[in-house]
Amino acid sequence: MTVSTHEELSELLGSRVRDIPDHPKPGIVFKDITPLLADPAAFAALTEALAATAGRLGATKVVGLEARGFILGAPVALAAGVGFVPVRKAGKLPGATLSQTYDLEYGSAEIEIHAEDLTAEDRVLIVDDVLATGGTAEAAIGLVRRTPARLVGLAVLMELGFLPGGARVREALGEVPYQALLTV
Ligand SMILES: O=P(O)(O)OC[C@H]1O[C@H](OP(=O)(O)OP(=O)(O)O)[C@H](O)[C@@H]1O
Ligand SMILES: Nc1ncnc2[nH]cnc12
Numbered sequence: 001m002t003v004s005t006h007e008e009l010s011e012l013l014g015s016r017v018r019d020i021p022d023h024p025k026p027g028i029v030f031k032d033i034t035p036l037l038a039d040p041a042a043f044a045a046l047t048e049a050l051a052a053t054a055g056r057l058g059a060t061k062v063v064g065l066e067a068r069g070f071i072l073g074a075p076v077a078l079a080a081g082v083g084f085v086p087v088r089k090a091g092k093l094p095g096a097t098l099s100q101t102y103d104l105e106y107g108s109a110e111i112e113i114h115a116e117d118l119t120a121e122d123r124v125l126i127v128d129d130v131l132a133t134g135g136t137a138e139a140a141i142g143l144v145r146r147t148p149a150r151l152v153g154l155a156v157l158m159e160l161g162f163l164p165g166g167a168r169v170r171e172a173l174g175e176v177p178y179q180a181l182l183t184v
Contacts, residue, residue, distance in 0.1 A: 003045045010182050013157065016042045017184070031158060031184065033129055037071060046072065046181070050127060050155055051079035053179055057152040059125040061085050061118060065111070065140055066092070069128040072157060076127055085117045085124075087140050098146050102139035111136070113143050122149035131156045131180060134165030138172045151176055158182040 003009045016036035023030040036042045050072065054062060059082055064073025066088045077084035090099060090110035097112040118124060124144050131137055137154055144151045154173060159166050159180035170178055 009045055009049055012042055012045055014182050014184065017158065017182070031130055031160070033068065033071075033157065036157075043075075046157060047075045047079050049181060050076040053153065053155050054080035054082060054125045057123065057125055057177065059123050059152055061122045061124050061149070063087055063113070063118075063124050063126045063140065063144060065126070065128040065136055068130070072129055073127040085113065087111050087113050087126075087143060098143055100139045100143045100146075102135045104135065105133070109136075111139055111143065113147070115147070118144065118147040118149035120148035122147075123152045124149050125153045125155060126151070127155050129157045131159040131165045131169065132163050134163075134168035134172075137165070137169050141169070141172050153177045153179065155179040156181070158184050160184060 003012055013036060016039050018032040018035050020030040020032050054076060061083045062073045062077035063085045064070045070086060074084050090112055093112050093114050095114045098115050099110050099112040101108050101110045126140050126144065128137060141151065153176060154169060161183040
């Protein structure tokens with residue numbers, strides 16, 4: 001399928017996301033992106049769309065959020081011709097890190113970035129698969145802003161429109177652009 005409009009892209013991507021009810025716990029409808037990843041045309045269309053965003057924003061680094069943000073972010077960085085920087089869950093990165101705690105529905109979590117990976121010359125696009133409550137993305141925004149780099153955008157494959165994550169990250173981002181290729 002040739003994808004030439006935003007609507008066609010959304011339709012293609014949306015058709016490759018599978019709903020798994022009651023995962024990982026009762027009441028949650030899990031948005032499973034593995035069918036999209038297994039379809040090379042859909043995966044390529046997604047990668048190209050996000051790489052175009054990186055290019056438009058003049059990004060020099062893509063920051064991907066563990067773990068599904070790595071699967072999307074690394075090929076986007078390659079396609080855009082820029083570097084990839086991982087944001088990992090606490091305790092995984094071996095060098096000196098900056099860390100940020102954030103609230104989950106129950107309890108809290110912590111993410112980290114290598115302090116030296118982003119410099120004052122860098123323009124950063126954060127990439128992830130799903131924006132739900134927005135807590136992970138907001139924490140990543142906070143982390144990038146504590147580095148010398150400039151945050152130029154946040155892009156996700158899909159926003160869960162029935163949760164307030166979109167409004168939450170827009171507020172955190174201010175004038176910095178936010179893109180969700182799909183709202184479900
Ligand atoms: O908007 P939020 O409510 O913060 O949720 C969105 C985050 O949740 C998922 O990651 P998860 O922590 O499940 O990790 P995974 O990518 O390793 O599966 C998803 O990949 C996002 O990073
Ligand atoms: N409902 C959901 N499906 C997939 N990933 C998620 N991350 C947070 N909520 C999610």
